[in-house]
Amino acid sequence: MSEIQQLIALLPATSKWSYDAYYAFSEKLVEEGKTTGPDQSPAMIEYSRLNLHRMKKWNKVGDLLPGCANELKNVKPQTWYVLSEPWCGDAAQSLPFISKMAGNSEGKIELVILLRDENPSIMDRYLTNGGRSIPKLIALSETGEELFTWGPRPEKAQELVVTLKNDASVSADEMKERLHKWYAENKGKDVQQEILNLIVS
Secondary structure (H helix, E strand, O other): OOHHHHHHHOOOHHHOEOHHHHHHHHHHHHHOOOOOOOOOOHHHHHHHHHHHHHHHHHHHHOOOOOOHHHHHHOOOOEEEEEEEOOOOHHHHHHHHHHHHHHHOOOOOEEEEEEEHHHOHHHHOOOOEOOEOOOOEEEEEEOOOOEEEEEOOOOHHHHHHHHHHHOOOOOOHHHHHHHHHHHHHHHOOHHHHHHHHHHHHO
16 A cells, blocks of 8 residues: 555545535535634635635536547546645636546546645645645556646646736736636536546556
8 A cells, every 4th residue: 555545544434525514514614604724714605605605606517528538438447536625716716627637437437525724734745846736646556546637727828827927917817817718618518628638658
């Protein structure tokens, strides 16, 4: 058993979420005017509300790429662990498609969502440029071998974020707006294609 598998095995069942359970949990938080984590500021609560709307939209209208389902049926059995939080905008844009991919694998892929802030020992193994950026997908084989990782966002979205951060004239709010506009126009295509490329490599 690998070290990451040992860490995950120690987690209580209640801290491992299916996508449906995670979505329902997000709904409950929004109904109660809350979010996850110690920061319960109006801004963080509003992020969770917006992200629930984003997940709901992609649950309804998000489509898999042509041929994606057939490719997924042929993968070897594996578990996808995704570190996430309801207040994370990138997670809300990607998780519905990751869930659809797992759901169309005819049982070959199990999706398990872990809350980032409850699992620092896992998160800190998968930092992005030294930061705890999410979502972070970690794919493990049946024997606990790490097959690949993905996240926190598609490469083109990451390039956009870097460009906007380096532009002093772009505010944080404008950067978020342009990033989510990119996601809306891309419709989950790059999330799926990048993960498919990792699976078959």
